[in-house]
Amino acid sequence: MNTTNKQQLATFAGGCFWCMVKPFDELPGIVSVVSGYTGGHTEKPTYEDLETDTTGHREAVQITFEPERFPYERLLDIYWQLIDPTDSGGQFMDRGRAYEAAIFVHSEEQREQAERSKEALKASKRFKAPIVTEILPATTFYPAEAEHQHYYRTHPLDYKLYQKGSGRDDFTELHWNGRDDKKQLLNRLTELQYEVTQKKAMEPPYQNEYWNHFEEGIYADIISGDPLFSSQDKFDSGTGWPGFTRPLEEGLVRREADYSGGEVRTVLRSRLSGAYLGHLFYDGPEPAKLHYRVNSAALRFIPKTELTDNGLGRYLELFERESRV
Known part of the structure; x- marks a missing residue:
């Protein structure tokens, strides 16, 4: 095989x-x-x-x-x-x-x-x-x-x-x-997490869990647990929301055109769960200037010390490699 x-x-x-x-x-x-x-x-x-x-x-x-x-x-x-x-x-x-x-x-x-x-x-x-x-x-x-x-x-x-x-x-x-799936999500998520991931709500800036959080680890999809972003790619965007320069796994983050609000923007979704994450902007750090602005309510942070227990031990080498540089 x-x-x-x-x-x-x-x-x-x-x-x-x-x-x-x-x-x-x-x-x-x-x-x-x-x-x-x-x-x-x-x-x-x-x-x-x-x-x-x-x-x-x-x-x-x-x-x-x-x-x-x-x-x-x-x-x-x-x-x-x-x-x-x-x-x-x-x-x-x-x-x-x-x-x-x-x-x-x-x-x-x-x-x-x-x-x-x-x-x-x-x-x-x-x-x-x-x-x-x-x-x-x-x-x-x-x-x-x-x-x-x-x-x-x-x-x-x-x-x-x-x-x-x-x-x-x-x-x-x-x-x-269907209705039963939405009911299960309501039971699993807080009201804010549900409103953000399922209805594209935006949580308040500077009043969310990870906007000023820089511990080493992985940010996973709150619904599916898929690894989406790394603390190594997080930066202070000055917006009051978590900002990342790139996804941890490109294939797990989907981009969609968003024409609401009278302007064209790029919506970010977790590919496998379909959860709404936030938006992609082009005002981030050089050289790519990518800015993945993500709602904390769509994420679950897994510290580096807990990656193995959560089935994400393969990402430890990213932090070990960084420490050797």
């Missing part, structure tokens, strides 16, 4: 592979995401072959990843939110064998993790119907034709129209961002 000592493969079928690449692409620890075909009985299938529904193959993505940076369990968390796990006949508007969902495991460890993840989804009672997504041994994976690789980049308009028309977005909104 290992492509190197520090890399592994993960293979997921979730309907049309055009929609299965972007959610995993460019995350920290993700080396590559390839669209292709697997699980069938013919060699070197083509896109046209799968349309005949006679090859036994399914459209799938194969991910090369570094488990120390992005564990397999996190990949599974993303996967379940991309599919309808109660559908055994395809996915959304695409029907037939080629579009049936499945997790193809590359080791006994992956199988155990996938089974636990599936059981946890069942136990959550998020879906009323039975969870039918199969967990199968990985077989030969055949990369798809070049035109199908990273379709969201090469055909952005077609991709957006298909993604919306397929019903995936509406399904995700219903089952993963």
Whole structure:
């Protein structure tokens, strides 16, 4: 299974592979995401072959990843939110064998993790119907034709129209961002944390937890725990809010255009939780002048001494390297 000592493969079928690449692409620890075909009985299938529904193959993505940076369990968390796990006949508007969902495991460890993840989804009672997504041994994976690789980049308009028309977005909104999910967040977060992360509120300047905080450590997403910023990149912006010159992991912070308030600004969100963080400005320190102005209420600070206990021990070398300079 290992492509190197520090890399592994993960293979997921979730309907049309055009929609299965972007959610995993460019995350920290993700080396590559390839669209292709697997699980069938013919060699070197083509896109046209799968349309005949006679090859036994399914459209799938194969991910090369570094488990120390992005564990397999996190990949599974993303996967379940991309599919309808109660559908055994395809996915959304695409029907037939080629579009049936499945997790193809590359080791006994992956199988155990996938089974636990599936059981946890069942136990959550998020879906009323039975969870039918199969967990199968990985077989030969055949990369798809070049035109199908990273379709969201090469055909952005077609991709957006298909993604919306397929019903995936509406399904995700219903089952993963519904009333029960909002209720759980209200129970987990303070009122201010909820208003900031979910409704784009801004906390008061100079009256928030981290505006003048410079202890060594990592600032994580208050909801998901994803590592977003480092104390090494924090600076006194003079605004009364925490300011950073860059994210700790580029792929975990998303930028969006914001046209509200009569001006164009860049909104910052935590990519995997969707939490609102703040805005990106261009009045920071030289040379890049980037200023990530972030609400304290969107963050949880983890001191350097507690990184290992929080599964973030891999970042200790950043502080050790700094101390040697």
